[in-house]
Amino acid sequence: MTTTQPLTGVTVLDFTQVFMGPSATQLLGDYGADVIKVERPGTGDISRTSIPDEAGLDNPIFLSINRNKRSIALDTRTEEGLAAVRELARTADVVVSNFRAGVMERLGLGYEDLKSLNPRVIWACGTGFGSSGPYAHKGGQDAVAQAFSGVMCRRPADDDPVGLYATTLCDYTTGMHLLQGILLALLHRDRTGEGQRVEVSMYDSMLHMQMQEACQQLNRGSEINWAAMPLTGVFPTTDGAVIFVGGFRDNALHHISIALELDEDLSLRPELATLDQQFAARPELQEIFRAAVAERSTEYWVKRLEEQDILCAPVRSLADALADEQTAVNEMIVEMRHPVAGTIRALNAPIKLSAAEATVRRVPPRLGEHGDEILESLGYDAERIALLREKGVLR
DSSP states (O other): OOSSOTTTTOEEEEOOOTTHHHHHHHHHHHTTOEEEEEEOTTTOSGGGSSSOOTTGGGOHHHHTTOOSEEEEEBOTTSHHHHHHHHHHHHHOSEEEEOSSTTHHHHTTOSHHHHHHHOTTOEEEEEESSOSSSTTTTSOOOHHHHHHHHTTTTOOSSTTSOOOOOSSOHHHHHHHHHHHHHHHHHHHHHHHHOOOEEEEEEHHHHHHHHTHHHHHHHHHHSOOOOGGGOTTEEEEEOSSSEEEEEOOSSTTHHHHHHHHTTOSSOGGGOGGGSSHHHHHHTHHHHHHHHHHHHTTSOHHHHHHHHHHTTOEEEEOOOHHHHHTSHHHHHTTOEEEEEETTTEEEEEEOOSOOOSSOOOOOOSOOOOTTTTHHHHHHHTTOOHHHHHHHHHHTSBO
16 A cells, blocks of 8 residues: 555645535545635634534534645635735645635636636636526525426425435535546646636536436436336335335346235236336335335345345434444544544545555644644744734634
8 A cells, every 4th residue: 555645745725615515625635635724714614503513613514524624714805815815826736616606706716817826726616506507696505406406306206295305415416526527637737737627516416417317308208217116115114114126137026026925926917017017007016015014024024135136225324324344344434533522433535546545634623723834834924924813814
């Protein structure tokens, strides 16, 4: 295992907050980048105050996506604060933000502004809907993107209520697209010496996630809904619930009938011979499955279904998944010692490289923790730094 990480020597100037942007920049930091997190004085990243917690600004929501970063709290509305940021941008490899479209430009920190200071800079932004168009002015938020993109509308049955996916699906997906864009731009710059603008949006990311469904809709005018497949579903057991997927093998209905110990082989019914017929009979099939599964435990049905090579799983809580042996084997939990929050456990990077590994070099920073050392690296002396603090530009 090499001691040099893939992004060692890469400096990232990070204006991101909440989840989309910080999830991307944390992974950059996990693999060696020096991530300088620019936060607003007093409150910092919005995620520092998104939930009440005994650790205050260093709560688990913030800690989960901000390790391997240095924090400087600067008021960019002041001339002195903006000047310091521009000095940092002169030598940064990457500048990342996830404000509404146009905010960085209004601050004088848009791509063209920073390109004039640093032609090699990679200027990356994540927005809700893009930098132009009828929705460019709208704020991006996970639930809003789920609704706008069509994801929220699709559900297992038409009479099921429209609902919100409980994990920040859009934020995370867009954050990973932002990360990919930055890495592509770094590769391009290594080959050509050119910096560039990188842009992703939550709207585009959620559309792209539906590439199969979209192609079906665009070319056949019909909808594909993987949650509404006739032989797939989530069914309560005596002690929980089980999901099984009736696909990826010949005559799945036959094997489901055996696994669920049904009185008959449903695949022999002429009216269930084709997938179209099974779709038409979905309500009846689902009710048969539901009644059978309700009679026994989750463990019993998982064993029976696996014997028939039907894809299945118990429906578990996050706490169950985190405690699973597979989670430990995959080294998905890291432990850090934080000066305010104490010992904290968080999820590790999910990317496994054979020649390098993700590391925790820095615990998530306290607000403004590294302000002095960052400004000193720009040549600011102690008197100048003290004056910035006195004026409230630096906290």
